[in-house]
Each structure stands twice: as C-alpha cells, then as structure tokens.
Amino acid sequence: MLDEQYMEELASGNDSAFDSLVFRYHKPLFGYLYRLLHDEKQVEDVVQETFLKIYQEGKRGFIPKQFKPWMYKIATNCCKDYWKKASTKREFATKDLYENPSQIYHIIDHQIERKWMMESLNQLSLDYRTALYLRFYQDLKYEEIAMTLDIPLNTVKTRISRGLNQLEKILLENEGKEEREYE
Structure with missing residues (x-):
C-alpha cells in the first residue's frame, strides 16, 4: 500500500x-x-x-x-x-561528544572509511549536509528534497553540487594529513 x-x-x-x-x-x-x-x-x-x-x-x-x-x-x-x-x-x-564516543558512533557502522566519511560530512555547513543526507542516505529525489526543505529546486541542486565539491576538498585534505602522519 x-x-x-x-x-x-x-x-x-x-x-x-x-x-x-x-x-x-x-x-x-x-x-x-x-x-x-x-x-x-x-x-x-x-x-x-x-x-x-x-x-x-x-x-x-x-x-x-x-x-x-x-x-x-x-x-x-x-x-x-x-x-x-x-x-x-x-x-x-563538543567536549561532551569526545567524553563518550560510543554515544556518537553507536549506530554508525564502525568501519574506518564510514567514520571518516561521516566526520568529513559533519564539517560541512548544515545546509549542505542536510541536502546531501537527504539525497544520498535517504534517497530522496531533488524535487522531494526541495519540498522537504521548502526551498527552490535550483537551490537544492546548488547545495548538493557545492556540498559535494566541499566534501571532496575535505576528503583530499584529510587524506593528505593522514599520509603525513604515517611518514
């Protein structure tokens, strides 16, 4: 039904x-x-x-x-x-989050890659993060996201595009930091 x-x-x-x-x-x-x-x-x-x-x-x-x-x-x-x-x-x-990390990651899959991705996503602004979560984790279409957030369709497209661009930069930056730590 x-x-x-x-x-x-x-x-x-x-x-x-x-x-x-x-x-x-x-x-x-x-x-x-x-x-x-x-x-x-x-x-x-x-x-x-x-x-x-x-x-x-x-x-x-x-x-x-x-x-x-x-x-x-x-x-x-x-x-x-x-x-x-x-x-x-x-x-x-913020200090409360780090005092009890099991509270933060209780539901999130404990794979390192997923944790890394979630931490990277959390560095985005709320507008970008929300649009990306609705699109890629909740599988909503652009039109549905526009209805959900009560914003124009073009704003949804912009937030997803800019959010993905920022996320890519964050991931590349984090990858560079990780490589320097192992050297």
Whole structure:
C-alpha cells in the first residue's frame, strides 16, 4: 500500500495504518536524524515528535501529496526547533561528544572509511549536509528534497553540487594529513 493510502486510512479512523507508517519509516528517519543530532536519546525524542505530528495531521484528515518528503520536512523542522532551544546549545558541547564516543558512533557502522566519511560530512555547513543526507542516505529525489526543505529546486541542486565539491576538498585534505602522519 502507498504511504498516502495509509494516511487516508488513518484519516478514516484506522489507527493500524499509522503503525504501518511507523514500521516502514522509523529506522530511516532515525538514521537521518542521528546524522544531524549525534545524540541517540534526543533523536528518539525527535522521531517520536515527528510521528506524533504525522498522527495528529492524519487524524485531522490531512493527506500529503507526497508522504516521504513531507515526513522529512516535519523531522527537519523538529531538528530546527531543537537547535533553537537555549538549553540544547549548552548541552551540545563538543567536549561532551569526545567524553563518550560510543554515544556518537553507536549506530554508525564502525568501519574506518564510514567514520571518516561521516566526520568529513559533519564539517560541512548544515545546509549542505542536510541536502546531501537527504539525497544520498535517504534517497530522496531533488524535487522531494526541495519540498522537504521548502526551498527552490535550483537551490537544492546548488547545495548538493557545492556540498559535494566541499566534501571532496575535505576528503583530499584529510587524506593528505593522514599520509603525513604515517611518514
């Protein structure tokens, strides 16, 4: 069944349709948010908040034209709300990340190449990083990314292109540093 059909079912009172959406999207949504927030506990809260908003909209009878970009838009906006909170800014200190590295990489595959790529991606600005995550990790099309981030299609193309160019520079720079360390 299509996601939009599940939303129609939810709107007509079938709560099990919502369970199907949660089952289908919990893991990919968690992965996307983890890459942005780096805090498993906070990610779980944002995932729950995202699904709560989806449920509430479905119960009100709202059925998005395209569910997947709409869902990621809700999740991205929940992240933005999280970052705006003053208490969050105090909690998300860099030193805390290095005191408990298992918290950062719990879900991320422990292969060295993947860690290296994730660290490199995290050096990009949030705009570029978000566009790249949505495209390459969540497999959204450019049009879906534009809907998700509420930006023009050409801006999506620009962010992905510039983000990839910056990422390439970062990877080459890191590779050079690593080679010098082994000499």
